[in-house]
Amino acid sequence: MVNLAKVSAVEKLKLLQAGELTAEENIEFFLQQINPNALEQAKAIDRKLREGKAGKLAGLAIAVKANINVRGLNANCASLTLKDYISPYDASVIEAIRREDGIVIGITNMDEFACGSSGETSAFGPTKNPHRHELIPGGSSSGSAVAVAACLSDLALGSDTGGSIRNPASHCGVVGVKPSYGMVSRYGLIDLSMSLDQIGPIARHVDDARLLFDVIAGKDERDATTLHDKHDEARKARLAKRPKIALPVVQADEKIITAVQENVYRIAQEVEAEISEIKIDHIDLAVQTYYPLVYVEFFSATRRFDGRRYGERIEEVAGPEVLRRILGGSEISKAEYAGRYYRRALAARALIRQELDKIFEKFDFIIMPTVPRLPHKIGQALSVEEMYAYDSLTVLANLAELPAISIPVAKINGIPVGMQILASRYGDGRLFAFAKRCEEIL
């Protein structure tokens, strides 16, 4: 039996043409490389389906971002640090998926250690936008968004710290959800910033995202931030009869603002919603608040990558953006800077949270564009602050621990554009119900 891993494509063609290898065998070989267990799992689930005993995700293929541990697969975080690291355990979300007979089809590319908003910083090569291959797909859950957009899987999991699910969902024309902080266990997620990270679903339709969310959300003793009693409340999908929508003034490409606003007014008419244009105090400080927190928390999170028990020492093999955050985080964590950076950013975060809480006393939803600009070309030169500015509209939900969803709303020059909807904390059910209604209207 020929070893298909060692055969060149040209040699393989000869084998195929000679009938010594079938196309089916060759494709099956590649599927085995992606996840050797997937087909066996599928057969076992087929038996359960025939017996009527299958779970809520029975037989569905789910792609998983490479910073989520899936036992036996390579959780490399798109970094040489962990390029050979085989996960010894399943993250809680993966256990939940398996309990409901979902099948992990494979691990997806991402920005290295989730440090990015473009999908370019992976040590294994950039991901391409399936709508326009020369453009970025967004990040950091780039591969997960692309897998769903390009129909390589039914559903996908990503992680969102400052927009890393919603940003690529917008650029790729799919649905991406960041749940309320504490709705989904982070046990088994290789963290970027533990006070901001959440795992969430990416799907082609709101109902599909809801299906996966309902499975992965819940209490987990292994993640203390999920130990509250809000999960039932968060699942309830009450949609107010005449929802009140806040439309904040934001800085973004005019075409994107117009595309979102036109559709918001159309939706409002259909659902008889009231719309008010508002101003969010401190919204212009969102990025300046977010990044000091991420730098410090990421520096702390990466101390374990010392190359001793597994992997490589991160400082020796990481790419520029990861190093920037580690070295910057190390610098501003020093005792002589106590208060100046991290505590000040925490204080700013508290103000932003209070501001958004006040808005939700009067409104049911906040709607705005997901990203402030269209995606740039892969490899295009940008300053660091220009790259960070991609997050300016998404970080608000992370800073205030709110649920947020991006749904496709329009295309500009063939490039998808997403509309972001935020709800109050633990209003995930309401958010899904309203987003579904918007999707039906759009």
Added chain:
Amino acid sequence: MDFLWHRVSKEEREEIKQEAKAIMDRFVNALERAGISDIAEEGFLERESFERDEMHTEKRREEEKDRGKRENGFRDLMFQNAKKVKDGFIVAEKKKW
């Protein structure tokens, strides 16, 4: 600069460090100008029970039993990930790097 991954030289590493500090300074100056003080609230987490109680239900105890069966092989995978193994120990030389 572009954001494609590449190996970082020692010279570039120093540039990145200086740049990171400069960016943080600009960000924090913006917060200071907006009048944001460095006195922050403590964490936001609110919950009723502050102690972990992993075995408080029968269901939880059953789940833990199942986990024990599933995690056969955990040790093997951890050893597979280790750079240096000797006599059933992962060898990590202190201060080697």
